[in-house]
Amino acid sequence: MTKPLVLILGARSDIGKAVAHKFASLGYAVQLAARNASTLDPDKADIELRYAVPVTLHEFDALATETHEAFVMGLPKLPMVAVCAVGLMGQQAVNERDIAAAVRVMRSNYEGPASIMAVLANSFEERGNGTLVGVSSVAGERGRATNYVYGSAKAGFTAFLSGLRNRLSKRGVHVVTVLPGFVATQMTEGMDLPAKLTADPREVADTIARAVERKKDVIYARPVWRMIMLFIRNIPESIFKRMKI
Amino acid sequence: MKLSGWGRYPVLDARTYRPRSVDALRDLVLSEPHLVARGNGRAYGDSAINTSATIETQHFNRMIAFDPDTGQLVAEAGVLLGDIIAAFLPRGWFPRVTPGTKFVTIGGAIAADVHGKNHHKDGSFRACVDWIDIMGADGEIRRCSREEDATLFDHTLGGMGLTGIILRAAIRLRPVETAWIRQTTIAAPNLQSAMAAFEAAQDATYSVAWIDCLGAGGNLGRSLVMLGEHAECSDLPSVQACASFNIKSKRKLSIPLDFPAFTLNGLIVRVFNSLYYWAGARKKGEQLVDWDSYFYPLDAILGWNRIYGRKGFAQFQCALPLQQAEAGLTALLTETSKAGAGSFLAVLKRFGKQNSAFSFPMEGYTLALDFPVNAKSLALLERLDKITVDHGGRFYLAKDSRMTAATLRASDPRVDGFKAQRKSQGLATLFQSAQSERLDL
Numbered sequence: 001m002t003k004p005l006v007l008i009l010g011a012r013s014d015i016g017k018a019v020a021h022k023f024a025s026l027g028y029a030v031q032l033a034a035r036n037a038s039t040l041d042p043d044k045a046d047i048e049l050r051y052a053v054p055v056t057l058h059e060f061d062a063l064a065t066e067t068h069e070a071f072v073m074g075l076p077k078l079p080m081v082a083v084c085a086v087g088l089m090g091q092q093a094v095n096e097r098d099i100a101a102a103v104r105v106m107r108s109n110y111e112g113p114a115s116i117m118a119v120l121a122n123s124f125e126e127r128g129n130g131t132l133v134g135v136s137s138v139a140g141e142r143g144r145a146t147n148y149v150y151g152s153a154k155a156g157f158t159a160f161l162s163g164l165r166n167r168l169s170k171r172g173v174h175v176v177t178v179l180p181g182f183v184a185t186q187m188t189e190g191m192d193l194p195a196k197l198t199a200d201p202r203e204v205a206d207t208i209a210r211a212v213e214r215k216k217d218v219i220y221a222r223p224v225w226r227m228i229m230l231f232i233r234n235i236p237e238s239i240f241k242r243m244k245i
Numbered sequence: 246m247k248l249s250g251w252g253r254y255p256v257l258d259a260r261t262y263r264p265r266s267v268d269a270l271r272d273l274v275l276s277e278p279h280l281v282a283r284g285n286g287r288a289y290g291d292s293a294i295n296t297s298a299t300i301e302t303q304h305f306n307r308m309i310a311f312d313p314d315t316g317q318l319v320a321e322a323g324v325l326l327g328d329i330i331a332a333f334l335p336r337g338w339f340p341r342v343t344p345g346t347k348f349v350t351i352g353g354a355i356a357a358d359v360h361g362k363n364h365h366k367d368g369s370f371r372a373c374v375d376w377i378d379i380m381g382a383d384g385e386i387r388r389c390s391r392e393e394d395a396t397l398f399d400h401t402l403g404g405m406g407l408t409g410i411i412l413r414a415a416i417r418l419r420p421v422e423t424a425w426i427r428q429t430t431i432a433a434p435n436l437q438s439a440m441a442a443f444e445a446a447q448d449a450t451y452s453v454a455w456i457d458c459l460g461a462g463g464n465l466g467r468s469l470v471m472l473g474e475h476a477e478c479s480d481l482p483s484v485q486a487c488a489s490f491n492i493k494s495k496r497k498l499s500i501p502l503d504f505p506a507f508t509l510n511g512l513i514v515r516v517f518n519s520l521y522y523w524a525g526a527r528k529k530g531e532q533l534v535d536w537d538s539y540f541y542p543l544d545a546i547l548g549w550n551r552i553y554g555r556k557g558f559a560q561f562q563c564a565l566p567l568q569q570a571e572a573g574l575t576a577l578l579t580e581t582s583k584a585g586a587g588s589f590l591a592v593l594k595r596f597g598k599q600n601s602a603f604s605f606p607m608e609g610y611t612l613a614l615d616f617p618v619n620a621k622s623l624a625l626l627e628r629l630d631k632i633t634v635d636h637g638g639r640f641y642l643a644k645d646s647r648m649t650a651a652t653l654r655a656s657d658p659r660v661d662g663f664k665a666q667r668k669s670q671g672l673a674t675l676f677q678s679a680q681s682e683r684l685d686l
Binding site for chain 1: 265311
């Protein structure tokens with residue numbers, strides 16, 4: 001019996017790694033894609049030892065969008081599930097003044113991820129099945145003074161995934177949008193996050209695996225975030241603009 | 246950040262770091278004045294806390310290589326024994342030595358040189374360690390083993406993380422045919438018969454006793470001695486059970502809140518102990534028990550440390566030499582029973598021979614008790630310390646949270662040698678924990 005195959009884009013991120021472990025534990029063979037992929041050798045060995053599944057490494061640069069078609073064509077096998085955990089938060093204060101930094105955040109969270117998802121979507125559509133998982137963010141649900149550069153790019157990615165899902169829902173391809181909420185990762189290290197709202201990357205990975213299996217559309221790592229975001233989305237702009245959140 | 250050990254006492258405000266690479270770790274080693282590594286925080290007291298820099302090793306958690314011919318696993322220090330079991334038990338391998346929780350890291354198991362129910366036969370964790378990679382105060386990584394840099398190897402096992410930062414290790418797993426244990430329970434009405442049961446069971450692979458520390462008079466030391474053997478396929482009722490190592494993970498209970506301090510008072514523990522003893526006495530003979538229930542009964546209750554309330558609890562664990570074990574245990578149990586202090590988890594175990602520089606076990610008996618932290622039990626612990634010292638015993642640093650430097654020195658002539666070794670190798674200033682400062686190690 002051949003094992004199902006999962007592709008992890010942004011495999012060096014904490015969420016990417018956790019998702020790789022989760023799918024490997026479910027018996028999936030794993031393709032890890034990131035820049036300087038060979039530095040993921042220890043992770044490859046670790047996953048192969050723990051779960052006795054094959055792992056391959058693939059050089060991938062989310063910002064080099066012109067290489068994305070060749071990247072997908074060059075995969076030894078088209079995966080059944082592709083998870084995009086690419087992202088870059090940067091620092092809002094820097095992003096406000098340094099336009100080059102801001103553009104890099106925008107490209108890393110929208111242009112790059114949307115581009116690779118678009119290429120994979122076409123291949124999956126042609127094959128007639130597959131699941132695309134995009135890790136976006138609750139920051140994309142409403143622009144806030146504290147991180148709207150990152151948030152706006154995530155908003156774009158969320159809208160892109162929504163459109164993709166709409167387009168492919170009758171073509172056998174499923175699209176999952178992940179809005180994790182706070183997660184204890186390298187990206188948020190040093191931030192003072194409320195424990196009850198902060199998930200471990202493994203929790204996010206569990207939720208993603210469940211969503212893939214049950215064909216969920218939009219998921220949060222912790223259910224409480226659905227309520228929080230419902231509330232935040234519905235605050236009138238005239239009030240929201242004066243709030244500090 | 247507020248940090249404590251598993252006993253939740255003491256709680257200290259400590260700065261923590263979680264390096265993601267050897268280079269990041271080296272930067273910390275070369276720039277911080279004092280630090281100590283911390284694995285999964287399962288030592289009970291302040292062994293893995295340094296208030297100025299506690300280095301959490303959770304990102305060093307990768308398995309590196311496994312050799313099915315020798316059972317040797319090479320892994321980074323932050324890998325949990327539970328991870329090893331999850332990965333390798335389905336392939337027929339189990340840790341050679343495991344403590345009573347699977348939530349310990351390899352680094353922590355080496356640092357405390359932990360022991361398991363097979364100590365009388367197989368020795369401490371040291372017995373399964375082939376080599377250790379450890380970063381010294383100069384940021385250099387040295388590989389030590391019985392042959393290579395043996396002094397460093399000897400002092401690192403049981404050295405409580407005070408000889409450097411353990412990065413990687415090669416450990417041996419044992420082949421097993423099934424995931425089941427054949428358990429035999431012996432009801433021992435008093436201490437003498439419990440000890441006799443241990444002496445008669447020297448050939449058993451595993452042996453441990455739950456002991457009723459509130460039993461007095463003729464009931465003093467009343468115990469259930471539990472022996473275990475890895476079951477073979479032919480021991481199992483069906484071929485099916487053998488073919489699969491998968492044992493459904495049981496529903497985990499978790500303690501959602503701190504129990505009020507009065508919950509585990511003497512009366513409740515007394516009633517529990519009686520019921521437990523008689524229930525155990527009734528199921529005499531052999532039973533098949535799955536590995537998780539046999540080795541890690543408490544792991545099924547996540548956060549069980551909260552039953553002692555917000556103030557936490559203190560463990561007492563000593564080892565007594567064989568000759569003085571009976572007298573020492575009798576004195577310890579009499580004192581505990583007299584104080585009426587309810588120790589919920591009381592464990593008695595026969596230790597075998599142990600040869601090492603600073604590890605806890607010695608041939609004889611070990612007794613572990615735990616008490617909620619309050620003035621009364623802290624005073625009792627002082628008395629138990631004295632009884633232990635008077636009977637030639639010593640203390641388990643992985644459990645300690647309140648002993649004095651003087652008591653430690655009175656109990657263990659090896660302390661000054663360990664300290665001198667740290668000094669001569671330039672390790673004493675950098676590698677320090679709240680415990681090592683308290684105990685002047």
